[in-house]
Amino acid sequence: MKSIVRGLLGAAIVIPAAASAQDTVVRTPEGAQMNVASDLAYKPGELTQEQLMSSTRDLMAMEAMNVFRRYPREKTAEMVKFYTEALALKSLSPIQLTATQQMLLTGVGRAQIKLSAGQQGNRLYDMSGGIKGGTGIRYFRLTYPDKHMLMKRFSDAGFDAPMFQKRSDGTEAAVVNDPGGFPIEIVIEPGAKDGSNDGVGVGIAASDLAVSRKFYREFVGLDELPAVTDSTTGLELYPFRNGETTLYLYQSPDTSRHDNGSAGIQYVVTDSPMADAKAKARGIAVETPLNKLAGFDLVTVWLNDPDGVTNYYAQVGPNSRTARQQAGN
Template identity: 70%
Template sequence: MGRFATIAVGAASIALASCAAAQSNTVTTPEGAVMQVNSDLAYKPGELTQEQLTSSTRDLFAQDSMNVFRRFPRGMTEQMIAFYTEALALRSLSPIQLTSSQQMILTGVGSGQIKLSAGQQGNRKYNMEGGVKGGTGIRFFTLTYPDKATVAARFTAAGLPAPQFVAQGDGTEAALVTDPGGFPIQIVVKPGAKDGSNDGVGVGINASNLEESRAFYREFVGLDELPPVTDKLLGITKYPYRHGETTIYLYDTGDNLPADNGSAGIQYVVSDAPLADAKAKARGIAVETPLNKLGGFDLITVWLNDPDGVTNYFAQVGPNSRTAQARRSGN
């Protein structure tokens, strides 16, 4: 457990969050959603066994992928939508109206989503200077396509320079572009890939302490640990951790790098968010937004932070949620 945030720090984070929640009964997520805090949602002391508390969250996963957030300044909304749906050709899904002024724009990648969140909320840090190697936190997404000529044509049609692909030495070609907010996107062309990256998404996290982050995603989250790979385009060694269609790539490019824990985040759709919350508390993992409900959405969530402050958001969707309704309708 020493490889995670210390018990003292985790307990302090929980206490501060709980104190704030007790005063207002609501919390605001990094995406701007106003959530209703309710202590009755949590498991009571003694309800869970030590084995339940110390096992990973893997058995709770209810979706064969993770969703990811991309947070950006509100004034870039139109450019961001055009980039992700036209240049990258991701599926455009119906948006979610979180508040009267806050909308979540959804794009599909296989069974998962890239969620575009306009507005940079709270005390998150945003620093994409230096690109993939210039800071800690989520530094890039990887998307896959079957044909580079089609990708180039889409970028040109969107008024953007065509990506410049280089051979990776493993039968694939890759290019690095940035979205309108300066966030890197690695485009990989490989035989047999589904168009629009419907095979899923990769998430690159530059870790300040690689072993601590590897332990977090392997032992607490419970992702499949794969052999390390060399990425010739990016010039890094990546340590992959996978769930279904989504792979997190951990890597390390040096000490004392500036943090970015705001530009992107991770979401897991789970069967029991209060159990994820209890497992996190048992390990002393920092809580960003305590256990809560989103009124009108049949949704229970808890927001945790990885060792570098990357939001790991566990969402339990009920039968009346929009997510559940979309699954039943096949959308």
């Protein structure tokens, strides 16, 4: 039995029926209810030590990563206006997670910024120190070709226009906060696609930079690029890339504040149970156990990086919406 719910942006989304009494139900940081089943995981001895200790890079099915932005529910209308009108990100059909919880989707190239209203569970939410004032994902980086067009969009949408400054590499940049208080670094680059349609950057402040770099290099398996200095913030950044998406790791100047709830990372993969097995072999923290959302043809597991940032592995079946969207591209 399935029901149809009309999405906030007008699209009808199918919601799977409630779990049976035999299923174990867990809730993700975004509020979705998932069914945990013991037959999803690999059995002991089924995988070799070499398989278990290799990175998850070969599992990735998309040359990009999606990111989540979680915010107070009362900010929803302002958030939609900010991301789709001021930043001009492509508005996609939303997903209804529960009767009261909806995921709003915006496109950035192959990937998405997923807007999730409501701050769930035992996550920490403290962006009071801004980019330099704590640990966790502290900002997104978006690129545009024309600052004047962007400034007009901000004004037309009712937001203060960004104040751009010249940088040492000849580009211009500004930092603005979204309506939920999360920083967005906007960089004007020659040849960039409008609406940051060639990808997104994710700034991650680490309490122990060496430990976090090892996690994203050896476990996740992203391409580690040479360190760069961001002249907007003055931070030394350590980039880790998968296709269109780059994670910018840096040592947090202030580790007294922690935020592992306002944003998260998602990898679209071919084998979530394999990612789960690799994580358990390394003792990596599991946020939401291996689970399935049959109505969406998904098998997923949520893991935490060393500072509690959610790293969400999503295995999409051929009937999933993600798979259909990728086929359409």
